[in-house]
Amino acid sequence: MSAIDRLFETLRAEKRKALMPFITAGDPDLDFTADLLKQLDACGCSLCELGIPYSDPIADGPVIQASYTRALDRKTHLADIFEMTRRIAPTLSMPIVSMVSYAIVFRRGIASFVAEAQAAGIAGAIVPDLPVEEAEPLAEVCRREDFSLIQLVAPTTPRERAIRIAESSTGFLYYVSVAGITGERTRLPADLAENVAWLRARTSLPICIGFGISQPEHVRQLAPVADGLIVGSAIVRRIAQADRQPRDQVLAQIADYIRQLLGALES
Amino acid sequence: MTESMTHPGGQTGQVPDALGRFGPFGGRYVPETLVAALDQLQAEYRSAVEDPLFHATLDELLRDFVGRPSPLYHAKRLSEHCGGAQIWLKREDVNHTGAHKINNTLGQALLTLRMGKQRVIAETGAGQHGVATATACAHFGLPCVVYMGEEDVRRQAPNVFNMKLMGAEVRPVTTGSRTLRDAINEAMRDWMSSVETTHYILGSVVGPHPFPMIVRDFQAVIGREARQQCLARLGRLPNSVVACVGGGSNAAGMFSAFIADGQVELVGVEAGGRSAKPGDHSASLTFGSPGVLHGSFSYVMQDEDGQTGQVHSLSAGLDYPGVGPEHSFWKDTGRVQYLPCGDEAALEAFDLVARNEGILSALETAHALAQAIQLAASRPKDQIILVCLSGRGDKDAAEIARLRQTAM
Numbered sequence: 001m002s003a004i005d006r007l008f009e010t011l012r013a014e015k016r017k018a019l020m021p022f023i024t025a026g027d028p029d030l031d032f033t034a035d036l037l038k039q040l041d042a043c044g045c046s047l048c049e050l051g052i053p054y055s056d057p058i059a060d061g062p063v064i065q066a067s068y069t070r071a072l073d074r075k076t077h078l079a080d081i082f083e084m085t086r087r088i089a090p091t092l093s094m095p096i097v098s099m100v101s102y103a104i105v106f107r108r109g110i111a112s113f114v115a116e117a118q119a120a121g122i123a124g125a126i127v128p129d130l131p132v133e134e135a136e137p138l139a140e141v142c143r144r145e146d147f148s149l150i151q152l153v154a155p156t157t158p159r160e161r162a163i164r165i166a167e168s169s170t171g172f173l174y175y176v177s178v179a180g181i182t183g184e185r186t187r188l189p190a191d192l193a194e195n196v197a198w199l200r201a202r203t204s205l206p207i208c209i210g211f212g213i214s215q216p217e218h219v220r221q222l223a224p225v226a227d228g229l230i231v232g233s234a235i236v237r238r239i240a241q242a243d244r245q246p247r248d249q250v251l252a253q254i255a256d257y258i259r260q261l262l263g264a265l266e267s
Numbered sequence: 268m269t270e271s272m273t274h275p276g277g278q279t280g281q282v283p284d285a286l287g288r289f290g291p292f293g294g295r296y297v298p299e300t301l302v303a304a305l306d307q308l309q310a311e312y313r314s315a316v317e318d319p320l321f322h323a324t325l326d327e328l329l330r331d332f333v334g335r336p337s338p339l340y341h342a343k344r345l346s347e348h349c350g351g352a353q354i355w356l357k358r359e360d361v362n363h364t365g366a367h368k369i370n371n372t373l374g375q376a377l378l379t380l381r382m383g384k385q386r387v388i389a390e391t392g393a394g395q396h397g398v399a400t401a402t403a404c405a406h407f408g409l410p411c412v413v414y415m416g417e418e419d420v421r422r423q424a425p426n427v428f429n430m431k432l433m434g435a436e437v438r439p440v441t442t443g444s445r446t447l448r449d450a451i452n453e454a455m456r457d458w459m460s461s462v463e464t465t466h467y468i469l470g471s472v473v474g475p476h477p478f479p480m481i482v483r484d485f486q487a488v489i490g491r492e493a494r495q496q497c498l499a500r501l502g503r504l505p506n507s508v509v510a511c512v513g514g515g516s517n518a519a520g521m522f523s524a525f526i527a528d529g530q531v532e533l534v535g536v537e538a539g540g541r542s543a544k545p546g547d548h549s550a551s552l553t554f555g556s557p558g559v560l561h562g563s564f565s566y567v568m569q570d571e572d573g574q575t576g577q578v579h580s581l582s583a584g585l586d587y588p589g590v591g592p593e594h595s596f597w598k599d600t601g602r603v604q605y606l607p608c609g610d611e612a613a614l615e616a617f618d619l620v621a622r623n624e625g626i627l628s629a630l631e632t633a634h635a636l637a638q639a640i641q642l643a644a645s646r647p648k649d650q651i652i653l654v655c656l657s658g659r660g661d662k663d664a665a666e667i668a669r670l671r672q673t674a675m
Binding site: 054077102104130131152157161178181 | 286294295296297298299300301302303304442443448452455456459460462463558559560561562564569571572573574575
């Protein structure tokens, strides 16, 4: 049972839902990322997705692309990210899951990546460019090492395929809300809640919804059907201010925003 | 069982497998959002391959609209200049739109119509694929958006204008290195949001399965014709076949017909750029390592973390950090030899062919010509070297003038 499995077991027992921020490792630098992780944990986030910057993120919109570019321009290397989480993870109550391209996992070597990530206190991975047909070599290592491999279902996924993906995913299932790239949306698809509910009736795996979620209203609307909600670009857009404004101020602004979302989650 | 339209056969034939693997290379490393569209494309292609009407329609277009078969031409003065083997050129430069790219875009435009999709997007580097896509879309009345790196918009301005004349929208890409790699990223991102109504006409043998197979099959007409022309005109197969490799579509189309002819030497020429230092060239097969880029597992220029490396070539069409997975397979099986050719050598070959043959070749093609010229000089006169003259050089005239003023 990974830290993510334990998290959702507790949340379900307490009838609570997870708020899961996404942040980029190394934007604007790893010291800020470490402070932000502590801040998000202190606010009461359930889990944090830590984006490993990648040079060619085809699933990401302009906000996260720019964030990855800033992190890579500062020479943020995987080893440095792991070094930072090794220090910080033991001080947090929320688990960290990495969002990482398969290009990076493969380059490290599958077994090495999983071993190093685990040693660095990371509980699992979301690999957005690794569909279920290609996932087995990584999934096998993840199962053996009890490292969660969170798979994704998209609005374009046929229903029988969605069930197959749910069966092979561990930790939770990432439900992509819109056919498109990451980024804030004012409105989410009308049939989203219905589609998630359909899948929920067919898997015991926790389902978390991501892509496009940015407003307290989205959170209120989707919390009843999901186990958790993922917010990325809306936070990363605020992180982008950290180069221009005092860092304490940026951390405080993000904390305010997170509290608004948490308030909506509990209402 | 192979799913492809052509059956290369031989020891490296019968690829890819059902998951799009050429040996270990290829596959499909894309966001889940795109998987359904790739499945649909694969299914549609499979049904098209079985449909005689599809073949008849495509053959007619290739004949009447493109002007196929393209000639096989004996470059006599160039061969004399080299003083060795005879150089023969497969003239893809005389195709409508001036390059081999049209072979693929017409095929994929037909698939677009079969799938009932109403919009087309494409990426382009040198602009040849963009022009060929805009042309196919104008022919069929499909709206077309072409993503092109800002740096390439600058150095291939005539092609940008041509695309616009045919009604395509050209969107300059300002992220990353502002070249082909970033244009592919942006096209993929567009497709993520438009996948249900839009077909992405990918221009090379790269990307997720089934693109490397489909593009190779549509380009295989180059090799099929060239092989038949050699047999008919010369009574034998060439000793060597040379083609340039960026993503590798003209080379894949040319080589696929000769793969089973074990006695025919196959040579792919990559962009060696300014030097062998990382960042100075685009020779992924020569200097890269296996990794994942743009949805496929293949040789790629990358750093120790798996971040895509910076690359350079004076030729926009070769300025790409990856390569088609089938080329990686051919490299590792030893069936094809891949060599780099530097910027300077390519420019020299461009001049030599211009002055000795009256042909302005594309700068991409000039890399293959440089290698062929070198090879010809070292081989006996009764040998035949076949070169895929993949495109014409009008688009490069302004860039060559600029390079001469600043660097020469």
